[in-house]
Amino acid sequence: EVQLVESGGGLVQPGRSLKLSCLASGFTFSNYGMNWIRQAPGKGLEWVASISSSSSYIYYADTVKGRFTISRDNAKNTLYLQMTSLRSEDTALYYCARGYSGYYVMDAWGQGASVTVSS
Amino acid sequence: DIQMTQSPSFLSATVGDRVTINCKASQNINKYLNWYQQKLGEAPKRLIYNTNSLQTGIPSRFSGSGSGTDYTLTISSLQPEDVATYFCLQHNSGYTFGAGTKLELK
Numbered sequence: 001e002v003q004l005v006e007s008g009g010g011l012v013q014p015g016r017s018l019k020l021s022c023l024a025s026g027f028t029f030s031n032y033g034m035n036w037i038r039q040a041p042g043k044g045l046e047w048v049a050s051i052s053s054s055s056s057y058i059y060y061a062d063t064v065k066g067r068f069t070i071s072r073d074n075a076k077n078t079l080y081l082q083m084t085s086l087r088s089e090d091t092a093l094y095y096c097a098r099g100y101s102g103y104y105v106m107d108a109w110g111q112g113a114s115v116t117v118s119s
Numbered sequence: 120d121i122q123m124t125q126s127p128s129f130l131s132a133t134v135g136d137r138v139t140i141n142c143k144a145s146q147n148i149n150k151y152l153n154w155y156q157q158k159l160g161e162a163p164k165r166l167i168y169n170t171n172s173l174q175t176g177i178p179s180r181f182s183g184s185g186s187g188t189d190y191t192l193t194i195s196s197l198q199p200e201d202v203a204t205y206f207c208l209q210h211n212s213g214y215t216f217g218a219g220t221k222l223e224l225k
Binding site: 004037044045046050100103107109111 | 151153155160161162163164165168169174206208210213214215216217218219
């Protein structure tokens with residue numbers, strides 16, 4: 001069974017940093033591109049970033065470009081999102097999801113990690 | 120950027136009803152449209168990919184259709200376990216989600 005489990009969320013002050021992790025199991029992690037998607041309270045879903053299976057290709061939403069960094073460790077079956085210079089508008093539930101092209105586009109999701117940016 | 124307009128935002132229906140949810144893209148998305156179901160406190164689940172392909176394990180009462188800019192998710196006979204929020208995703212150019220439809224039982 002495909003499982004994606006996010007961790008690392010919490011309360012952080014504006015301007016500070018936080019790193020999310022997504023531990024994958026039940027599939028060959030190194031074969032799939034991965035994504036981060038977020039949902040702010042009372043808002044719709046917003047794509048944040050994607051990374052190819054070998055980290056050769058990386059894409060960011062304009063809203064996080066230059067502040068967030070997506071990365072992965074295929075040996076540890078783990079996806080990361082390093083978030084810096086956090087703003088109140090980054091407050092959201094952050095999901096990781098498998099697949100960013102072809103048949104596998106976002107075909108499996110985790111339950112999310114909550115990030116609150118507040119002083 | 121492609122915008123996705125999803126309707127309705129809220130839907131109340133009776134068990135056995137045929138339910139339709141719509142997504143309209145701001146430009147042609149070439150059938151690169153997925154549908155998801157999200158129940159309270161659970162991870163989103165993909166129901167339909169590329170407009171009309173049913174995800175393995177999803178009941179056949181769920182179906183998708185559309186082309187160009189207009190897409191529809193249909194539940195042929197609503198069941199109590201279908202109470203959830205549904206949203207669409209276009210992946211023709213970048214990724215854009217619809218705002219969601221909250222489906223409740225009448």
